[in-house]
Amino acid sequence: MTHRQATFIDAPRLAQFLGVQVLLASETFQYTGSFKFRAAFHLASTVKQKLVITASSGNFGQALAYACSLLGKSCIIVMPTTSVKVKVDAVRAFGGQVDFVDVQVKSRAERVAELAEQHREAYIASAYDDPLVIEGNSSLGREIAAFTPAFDTIITPVGGGGLISGVITGVEQSKAAIEVIGSEPLIGNDAARSLRAGELIRNDAEPQTIADGARPISLGKHNWEIIRSAKPKMIEVREETITEGVRLLFDKANLKVEPTGALSIAALMQAREELAGKRICCIASGGNVDALLYSRILAGEL
Amino acid sequence: MTHRQATFIDAPRLAQFLGVQVLLASETFQYTGSFKFRAAFHLASTVKQKLVITASSGNFGQALAYACSLLGKSCIIVMPTTSVKVKVDAVRAFGGQVDFVDVQVKSRAERVAELAEQHREAYIASAYDDPLVIEGNSSLGREIAAFTPAFDTIITPVGGGGLISGVITGVEQSKAAIEVIGSEPLIGNDAARSLRAGELIRNDAEPQTIADGARPISLGKHNWEIIRSAKPKMIEVREETITEGVRLLFDKANLKVEPTGALSIAALMQAREELAGKRICCIASGGNVDALLYSRILAGEL
Numbered sequence: 001m002t003h004r005q006a007t008f009i010d011a012p013r014l015a016q017f018l019g020v021q022v023l024l025a026s027e028t029f030q031y032t033g034s035f036k037f038r039a040a041f042h043l044a045s046t047v048k049q050k051l052v053i054t055a056s057s058g059n060f061g062q063a064l065a066y067a068c069s070l071l072g073k074s075c076i077i078v079m080p081t082t083s084v085k086v087k088v089d090a091v092r093a094f095g096g097q098v099d100f101v102d103v104q105v106k107s108r109a110e111r112v113a114e115l116a117e118q119h120r121e122a123y124i125a126s127a128y129d130d131p132l133v134i135e136g137n138s139s140l141g142r143e144i145a146a147f148t149p150a151f152d153t154i155i156t157p158v159g160g161g162g163l164i165s166g167v168i169t170g171v172e173q174s175k176a177a178i179e180v181i182g183s184e185p186l187i188g189n190d191a192a193r194s195l196r197a198g199e200l201i202r203n204d205a206e207p208q209t210i211a212d213g214a215r216p217i218s219l220g221k222h223n224w225e226i227i228r229s230a231k232p233k234m235i236e237v238r239e240e241t242i243t244e245g246v247r248l249l250f251d252k253a254n255l256k257v258e259p260t261g262a263l264s265i266a267a268l269m270q271a272r273e274e275l276a277g278k279r280i281c282c283i284a285s286g287g288n289v290d291a292l293l294y295s296r297i298l299a300g301e302l
Numbered sequence: 303m304t305h306r307q308a309t310f311i312d313a314p315r316l317a318q319f320l321g322v323q324v325l326l327a328s329e330t331f332q333y334t335g336s337f338k339f340r341a342a343f344h345l346a347s348t349v350k351q352k353l354v355i356t357a358s359s360g361n362f363g364q365a366l367a368y369a370c371s372l373l374g375k376s377c378i379i380v381m382p383t384t385s386v387k388v389k390v391d392a393v394r395a396f397g398g399q400v401d402f403v404d405v406q407v408k409s410r411a412e413r414v415a416e417l418a419e420q421h422r423e424a425y426i427a428s429a430y431d432d433p434l435v436i437e438g439n440s441s442l443g444r445e446i447a448a449f450t451p452a453f454d455t456i457i458t459p460v461g462g463g464g465l466i467s468g469v470i471t472g473v474e475q476s477k478a479a480i481e482v483i484g485s486e487p488l489i490g491n492d493a494a495r496s497l498r499a500g501e502l503i504r505n506d507a508e509p510q511t512i513a514d515g516a517r518p519i520s521l522g523k524h525n526w527e528i529i530r531s532a533k534p535k536m537i538e539v540r541e542e543t544i545t546e547g548v549r550l551l552f553d554k555a556n557l558k559v560e561p562t563g564a565l566s567i568a569a570l571m572q573a574r575e576e577l578a579g580k581r582i583c584c585i586a587s588g589g590n591v592d593a594l595l596y597s598r599i600l601a602g603e604l
Contacts, residue, residue: 004312007309007331012368029311093318247593250558250596254558254589255558256557291552295601298594299593
């Protein structure tokens with residue numbers, strides 16, 4: 001087996017409400033619930049090492065644990081002691097070994113470096129800044145490029161840049177004439193600022209956006225090379241539009257997404273006038289969200 | 303265009319949690335959010351009448367309104383004055399004409415009869431008890447029967463019986479050796495009681511199950527003919543298991559379902575020991591649920 005193909009959802013109630021031609025390419029039903037499984041499985045099946053170590057408090061850890069379990073490999077996932085129990089449990093349910101780090105005392109990167117020293121036989125994986133991650137995610141770009149009738153535009157969430165660089169790569173491999181647009185939280189708009197400046201810019205601190213998949217301090221270096229070259233248009237999305245996007249997908253498409261997974265539809269809500277007439281694919285990147293947080297979003301409290 | 307194919311979801315976290323081989327066949331992404339669009343579109347495209355009248359406070363009304371809009375036909379949907387606004391709005395958004403009836407004064411059936419008298423040119427449709435509805439729903443049975451590797455068992459919700467009779471019909475048309483099992487709320491178990499008695503039994507009143515798609519007072523007559531002949535095993539599901547099923551699909555499969563859409567997984571939760579070793583397909587029949595009700599279910603209040 002490999003990854004699951006993207007689930008394309010043609011939601012007439014959503015398109016009618018927004019007044020645009022939009023389909024969703026959902027990764028919420030990807031194995032482990034987010035696009036991260038593509039990269040994790042590609043990486044774990046490509047490297048020759050039997051042990052993979054990474055730092056992830058979220059979707060990549062779970063994806064890597066499941067990929068390694070399928071491949072008969074082992075993994076150590078470095079997680080902050082403050083990680084929510086459901087995410088720790090998910091890694092463990094797939095046989096991943098959780099290594100806790102108190103980030104007040106030591107950074108995740110320092111802990112990974114210590115583990116790398118102890119396990120010299122291991123492959124040290126980044127959740128986004130690794131050519132194998134980009135190549136793994138590129139399959140999503142190829143799947144969207146193969147969809148008929150063809151799209152004019154793909155909108156994809158941007159966090160560390162692993163997804164957008166993969167999608168750009170996949171679309172280029174398919175030789176498809178599809179514009180790729182990035183959607184980024186306004187309060188963590190380092191990718192947009194990097195593109196404006198022509199150099200990789202870091203946020204001062206981890207941005208406290210509700211889209212927790214978009215909290216990396218900056219784009220990864222491998223991702224930035226691809227993004228700098230492709231120069232995608234970026235849409236900077238307000239926090240309240242992200243939660244509105246979660247509610248809109250619930251109401252009009254029956255789709256449960258995590259806040260990061262609503263970034264694309266939120267970007268479309270903000271920019272629908274300039275995108276009118278285009279055939280648009282919005283990537284819903286993942287669906288793993290805590291029930292309490294989700295309920296608060298549905299209730300309009302967030 | 304016709305209906306959307308069922309969305310098959312292989313959710314490893316769900317299967318692992320339940321300890322069974324289960325896939326979901328989701329109709330939550332069917333146009334208008336439930337399987338009802340299959341029947342509505344088949345019916346509206348088959349009858350020669352240009353006007354269709356039905357009584358529906360739920361998914362069939364919305365499905366028929368959208369089907370008629372696609373086909374250039376008109377429809378009148380009789381709805382109780384107490385219908386929730388979101389359902390009324392959904393019918394109207396697709397160009398359906400809503401006809402309100404105060405069910406304290408007049409039954410829905412009486413109002414439909416009045417309208418039929420006024421509009422002798424119209425086709426009067428039942429949401430479930432019509433051979434065209436059964437034939438429309440049969441496509442879901444054929445799609446599940448065509449899935450490889452083949453299933454041993456399909457579990458499907460049972461309300462008025464339109465879905466299960468369609469699935470049985472579709473599986474028979476496919477000549478597939480797949481057992482079809484029905485899932486019904488225990489507090490509205492007229493189908494199970496009818497099968498035990500060998501005759502069509504009605505509930506004393508509309509059962510107040512949270513699975514509002516399973517509230518019809520009895521199976522339809524056309525459906526009962528098929529069900530009586532096929533004698534499917536029925537699983538009678540407790541109310542708290544239905545809401546537990548909604549939460550389980552949220553947590554382990556990222557799938558938003560309405561309570562009726564969780565009947566199959568709830569049945570599997572109740573009967574998983576006797577179904578162990580089988581390759582099971584659970585039909586998630588629809589996803590249209592009010593945000594407030596859904597939040598209360600997620601919070602464990604229901």
